[in-house]
Each structure stands twice: as C-alpha cells, then as structure tokens.
Amino acid sequence: MPQHKALRLYNTLTRQKEDFVPIDAGHVRLYVCGPTVYDFAHIGNARPIIVFDVLYRLLRHIYGDAHVTYVRNITDVDDKINARAAERGITIRELTEETATIFHKDVAALGCLKPAVEPRATEHIAEMIDIVSRLIGAGNAYEAEGHVLFSVPSMPDYGRLSRRPLDEMIAGARVDVAAYKRDDMDFVLWKPSTPEEPGWDSPWGRGRPGWHIECSAMSWKHLGETFDIHGGGIDLVFPHHENEIAQSRCAFGHSIMASVWMHNGFLQVEGEKMSKSLGNFITIRDALADWPGEVIRFNMLKTHYRQPIDWTVASLRESKRELDRMYPIAKQYAASPAIIPPDFEMAISDDLNMPEAITVLRRLYGEAQDGVALAGARLASCGHLLGLFEKSLPEWIGWRPASAGIDELHVQRLVNARIAARKAKNFAESDRMRDELAGLGIQLKDGKDADGELVTVWEVKR
Ligand code: AMP
Numbered sequence: 001m002p003q004h005k006a007l008r009l010y011n012t013l014t015r016q017k018e019d020f021v022p023i024d025a026g027h028v029r030l031y032v033c034g035p036t037v038y039d040f041a042h043i044g045n046a047r048p049i050i051v052f053d054v055l056y057r058l059l060r061h062i063y064g065d066a067h068v069t070y071v072r073n074i075t076d077v078d079d080k081i082n083a084r085a086a087e088r089g090i091t092i093r094e095l096t097e098e099t100a101t102i103f104h105k106d107v108a109a110l111g112c113l114k115p116a117v118e119p120r121a122t123e124h125i126a127e128m129i130d131i132v133s134r135l136i137g138a139g140n141a142y143e144a145e146g147h148v149l150f151s152v153p154s155m156p157d158y159g160r161l162s163r164r165p166l167d168e169m170i171a172g173a174r175v176d177v178a179a180y181k182r183d184d185m186d187f188v189l190w191k192p193s194t195p196e197e198p199g200w201d202s203p204w205g206r207g208r209p210g211w212h213i214e215c216s217a218m219s220w221k222h223l224g225e226t227f228d229i230h231g232g233g234i235d236l237v238f239p240h241h242e243n244e245i246a247q248s249r250c251a252f253g254h255s256i257m258a259s260v261w262m263h264n265g266f267l268q269v270e271g272e273k274m275s276k277s278l279g280n281f282i283t284i285r286d287a288l289a290d291w292p293g294e295v296i297r298f299n300m301l302k303t304h305y306r307q308p309i310d311w312t313v314a315s316l317r318e319s320k321r322e323l324d325r326m327y328p329i330a331k332q333y334a335a336s337p338a339i340i341p342p343d344f345e346m347a348i349s350d351d352l353n354m355p356e357a358i359t360v361l362r363r364l365y366g367e368a369q370d371g372v373a374l375a376g377a378r379l380a381s382c383g384h385l386l387g388l389f390e391k392s393l394p395e396w397i398g399w400r401p402a403s404a405g406i407d408e409l410h411v412q413r414l415v416n417a418r419i420a421a422r423k424a425k426n427f428a429e430s431d432r433m434r435d436e437l438a439g440l441g442i443q444l445k446d447g448k449d450a451d452g453e454l455v456t457v458w459e460v461k462r
Pocket residue numbers: 033034035036043044045046047048232233234235236264265266267268274
C-alpha cells in the first residue's frame with residue numbers, strides 16, 4: 001500500500017478527529033444511507049451525496065480504486081411511498097422506479113460516481129427477517145400484536161452515538177406510543193401490513209420492515225458484520241443510526257457496527273430552513289435547470305461538510321464565475337494523481353477540509369495564470385480528484401440554463417398518464433400527450449426496466 005498523508009476523519013461516535021485505520025486496508029468499506037424514492041430529491045439531499053462522493057474519490061486515491069467498496073442504498077419500501085403512489089394512482093413499483101431514475105440522472109449531473117453497489121430494500125427482505133429472528137433469539141427483540149420490537153433496555157450501552165440524555169430519548173420515543181410496547185423507547189423492526197399495503201410473509205405474519213432494519217440488512221449483505229465508515233446527514237444520528245447500531249451489534253455480537261460515523265451538516269436556503277410551505281424548496285432538478293452540475297458541486301464543497309451551509313444565489317453566481325475562470329486553464333492539462341501537491345492532499349485528508357483545499361486550487365490557478373505550467377497541471381489534477389473540470393471546454397462554455405417555468409409536477413403527471421395510455425394500447429392518446437409535452441419543451445425517452453415494465457424518462461430540451 002503506498003504511503004500517504006494520514007487520513008483523519010471526525011467520528012461522531014467519539015466526537016473527535018481520529019486517524020483512519022481501515023479494518024482491512026485491502027478492502028475499505030463505506031456505507032451511506034440513500035434516498036427514500038417517492039419524490040424529487042432536494043438540494044439538501046444532494047449534500048451527503050456530494051460530500052461522500054468526495055470521500056469515496058479520496059479513499060480510492062489513497063487505497064486504489066479496486067480496494068474501496070461504496071454502498072449507497074435505495075429505500076423503496078416506506079409508508080410515504082405507499083401514500084404517494086395511492087395519491088397519484090400508480091403502483092408502488094412505478095413510483096419507485098420513476099423516482100430512482102430521476103435520482104440517478106440528478107446525481108450523475110452533479111458529477112457523482114456510481115456507488116459499487118446500490119441495494120434496494122425490497123430485495124433484502126430475507127436478510128431483514130434473518131436479523132430480526134437473531135434479535136428475538138438473543139433476547140433483544142420481542143413480538144407483540146404482529147409487530148416485532150427492539151427492546152432498548154436489553155442493550156446496556158444503547159445511545160452511545162447520539163449521547164442523548166435518557167429523558168430526552170424517552171420524550172422523543174413517546175411521540176410514537178403504542179400499547180404493545182414494553183418500553184417507550186422500543187422501536188419497530190417489523191410491522192403488519194393490511195391486504196392493500198405492501199407486505200412479505202414472515203414468521204410473524206405478512207408484514208413489512210421498519211426503516212432502520214433496512215440499512216442493517218443491506219450493509220451486512222454487502223459489507224459484512226462490521227465495516228469502516230457509515231455516513232449520512234446529521235439528522236440521521238438519532239434515531240436512525242442509533243437504531244442501526246443497536247440492531248447490527250446485537251444481531252452479530254460485535255462492539256461496533258462501523259468504526260467511523262460521519263455526518264454532514266444541514267443546508268438552508270437564503271438563511272431559512274427549506275420547506276415547501278415557505279416556497280423556498282429547491283429540488284436538484286430545479287437547481288440543475290439554473291446552474292451547471294459542477295457549479296452546484298463546487299458551491300457545496302466551499303463550506304466544510306460538518307458546518308451548516310447557506311445556499312444562496314449570490315454564492316452560486318460567485319462559484320460559477322470562479323469555475324468559468326479556472327476551466328480554460330485547467331483544460332489545457334491532463335490530470336494525473338501523481339502530481340497532486342502535498343498541501344492539497346493534506347487539506348483534503350484532514351477530515352475533508354474542502355475550504356482549505358479550495359484555497360490551494362485558487363493558488364494553483366493564480367500561479368498557472370502567471371505561466372507556471374506545473375501549477376496548471378496540478379490545478380487539473382486536484383480538480384479531477386474533486387470531480388471538477390470533467391466537461392470539455394466547448395461543453396462548459398456552451399452551457400445555458402433551461403427555460404424557466406417548467407412545472408415538473410404537471411410534466412410528471414402527463415408522463416404518467418401517457419404511460420397508462422400506452423399500457424392500455426391507446427396510442428392516439430399517448431401520441432397526443434407526447435406532442436403536448438414536446439410543446440412544453442420536454443423530450444421523452446421510452447424504455448423498459450429489468451422486469452419489462454414501461455418506463456419513461458424526460459428532460460428539458462436545451
Ligand atoms: P431523507 O430523504 O430525508 O431521508 O434524506 C436523505 C439524506 O439527505 C439524509 O442523509 C439526510 O440526512 C440528508 N438531508 C436531508 N435534508 C437535508 C438538508 N436540508 N441538508 C443536508 N442534508 C439533508
């Protein structure tokens with residue numbers, strides 16, 4: 001293994017920066033909680049995707065591409081999914097396929113590498129049942145009225161990650177009171193489904209998993225009983241990650257689930273919490289219509305990942321100006337990992353200190369402008385490590401914002417109605433809808449998924 005600047009990562013579990021020591025340097029393993037696919041992902045959801053993409057790139061740089069496994073799941077069973085599918089009159093499968101397709105396009109446009117594995121919860125029900133059975137066998141879980149609950153008092157050091165005072169955890173858990181719970185803090189591993197709800201046969205009757213058990217099952221299947229790094233947004237520390245730890249540790253009998261727990265800070269918009277009711281809700285789609293993906297990425301990386309980030313048009317404008325200046329210089333050189341300067345490597349290896357790494361980029365840009373060729377080549381190389389300067393120069397210069405005012409919801413409804421018409425072999429109607437969408441500047445691409453189901457992706461014609 002080549003020697004590199006020691007990678008240091010802030011571990012939420014210990015509340016300090018630590019030297020990163022993989023369990024097996026020949027196989028570094030990273031798990032990040034992925035999206036629940038029922039709606040467009042928003043710009044806040046893009047933050048963990050971009051932050052952990054940079055970590056993934058850095059791990060590959062240090063340990064070699066073949067020695068890092070990145071798993072990011074797709075949650076495709078969830079009560080929000082059931083509700084949204086019913087509301088839109090489509091099947092759950094149609095909704096999750098459509099949303100996952102959009103998500104993939106969005107994150108690719110943000111310059112994110114594909115994870116090595118992208119497991120879907122519905123394909124890991126057997127592993128979930130296995131873990132729940134182990135937990136019952138070990139006395140860490142019990143069945144009650146068709147539910148299976150994790151018994152929090154059965155785990156003496158429950159709460160180590162979030163370090164929440166017990167009374168606060170109890171108060172939080174009381175939001176979800178149920179007569180069948182032995183303790184207020186106990187949480188659901190498995191719950192019964194009505195005939196209309198999605199469900200799978202299990203030793204406890206037909207039902208579906210709770211949210212937390214999904215990640216314990218998928219990380220186990222693809223990374224093993226213990227692994228190196230587990231990531232997500234700061235809101236997932238409690239209860240989601242705390243409960244993942246409880247499940248995995250008690251099921252497999254280890255003192256850890258993952259060695260390092262990393263959490264990104266929250267994103268707010270123009271100084272306010274993003275919410276639909278405030279009208280400042282920005283989907284990744286919206287953002288990509290107004291800005292190149294790399295501008296969004298660069299703008300995201302300018303703030304340290306653990307700090308809150310204020311998403312503003314002013315900073316996006318500045319990010320675009322900066323990349324516009326750097327691009328023509330960077331594109332004159334081929335990127336090479338061998339010439340990444342030590343100060344850049346040091347900054348990025350210090351718990352992903354991107355603000356400092358970007359300061360190095362700016363210095364290299366300045367030197368390259370003064371005619372130092374090595375600085376230009378280094379600019380290209382450091383940028384490449386961060387997923388920047390990946391477009392050709394004509395592509396970068398030729399980028400234009402999509403026509404404003406596309407009503408995505410309206411478009412998606414038309415697209416769905418058209419799929420329904422095609423399924424009903426009403427081709428006159430489906431052609432009419434294609435024309436209507438074309439009139440809105442929307443281009444359609446029809447295809448089939450692995451099960452032969454019709455799927456249609458759409459994009460704004462530029
Ligand atoms: P969710 O779909 O709410 O489960 O979120 C998916 C991922 O996005 C999780 O890792 C969340 O922690 C993260 N996330 C959600 N909202 C924000 C936000 N406003 N800022 C940063 N990360 C967020």
